[in-house]
Amino acid sequence: MKGKRFKCILLTAILILALAACGTSGTGSKEKVTLTIKTTPIGLGNIPDVGEAEVYDLFVAAAEKFKAQYDKYDVEFDISRYDYLDEKEQLADKYGTEDAADIFFAGSYNVPAYVESGWLEPLDDIIDEELRADIDETIWAQNSVNGKVYTLPFQQLQNTLLVNKKMMKSAGLEQYIPEDNTIAHWSTETFDEIFQTLNESITDENTFTFMMYGANNQGDSHIMTLLRSHGGKLYDEEGNFNVNTPEGIEALQWIKDLDKRGITPQGAENMELLDCVNLFYNGQLACCVGNLTNLADAQNKGLDVFAVNFPSQDGKGYATSGTNGFCVFDNGDEAKIQAAKDFIRFIYTDEELMKYTLGTQPVNRSITEKYQEEMPMLKAYDDNSGNIVDNINSSLNWQGVRDVFYKNTQDLLLGRKTPAQVAAAIDKTCNAALKESNPVVD
Secondary structure (H helix, E strand, O other), rough: OOOHHHHHHHHHHHHHHHHHHHHHHHOOOOOEEEEEEOOOOHHHHHHHOOEEHHHHHHHHHHHHHHHHOOOHHHHHHHHEEOOOHHHHHHHHHOOOOOOOOEEEEEEOOOOHHHHOOOOOOHHHHHHHHHHHHHOOOHHHHHEEOOOOEEOOOEEEEEEOOOOOOOOHHHHHHHHHHHOOOOOOOOHHHHHHHHHHHHHHHHHOOOOOOEOOOOOOOHHHHHHHHHHHOOOOOHHHHHHHHEOOOHHHHHHHHHHHHHOOOOOOOOOOOOOOOOHHHHHHOOOEEEEEEHHHHHHHHHHHHOOOOEEEEOOEEEOOOOEEEEEEEEEEEEOHHHHHHHHHHHHHHHHHOOOOHHHHHOOEEEEEEHHHHHOOOOOOOHOOOHHEEEOOOOOOOOOOHHHHHHHHHHHHHHHHHOOOOHHHHHHHHHHHHHHHHOOOOOOOOO
């Protein structure tokens, strides 16, 4: 009897311990999730209290902070860089494999193609009213496909033109220099007058007035912005390139005339954007494309510069904005998707992490407002958001467009085709590229 009683007590004790263990496992042990993050070495500029940083540094700092407070899953991070030219190999080719990225930082032209392929998670469910209102609707539109947000915008580079003040003063053009910490707005006609006066004042044969290049596809979007200078809209209502119009041909003729008059560098068809940027930094170019980061770089090199919008007929001018942010791949694992979304949303709640936007330009109005006294050009660029034009237009095969557009610029500069012929060729080649499937996801 005693033996049976002992066995009963022993079984009861074992059962209690088992139940306790189950209870501990169910409440105290979290499911493990490893998030694979991949990014190109996108620079974020000089960050307050951090120094020079890139997106990789942001991810490392954010992962440490996130893990310390997250209680839904036991999250580990695998964070790595890849070269810009290796996107297909690192993202597209590894999709659906064990090495697939869960999160990537998008400065990618291929996001619309990834969405079309069904690879990306929409992020609308982590965007509350407060965050939505904190970012301009034009920026949300740039990061949306078919009405859904697929890139949570983090920072941007709003591109205007930068002008050398010393060269303007030497040419007697002080009246066109704007007040400090503001952006100038000139009409196309005013640009032409200023360019002519600057050109006449330059005596060094290796110094020029305005940028131009055509060696490759780098900076092609800025040339497209110039195609709007005489009233053209670049696209028609169906989203097709529409440069072969009186306004488009006139803009191309203007660019060719600048070349003939020596206002742009000699042999520009063999130059790339970086060549023009370096000429500007060296004081050998009066006007070049730039943004807040370039403006700071120029000032660090001892140049006194100001910003002006790209030319337009009405004088308000144009700017472009390259917005970067976070994307989440749908790899079929709900726990990973949830943890990834929670991670990127967490970044927007942490003041120190949001400082990583200050080396370029924040997309969040609240960040701009908080730091605009110590960084006044933040407000100037934020106020200029209404003049931004979108040259990419959510095109699925933007890489294909880039592969052909610059060749038309070369033809124009070399005189192989007339402006009218180039306008027709841009429409033909770029629209053909838009209709092709994106090789990145094939």
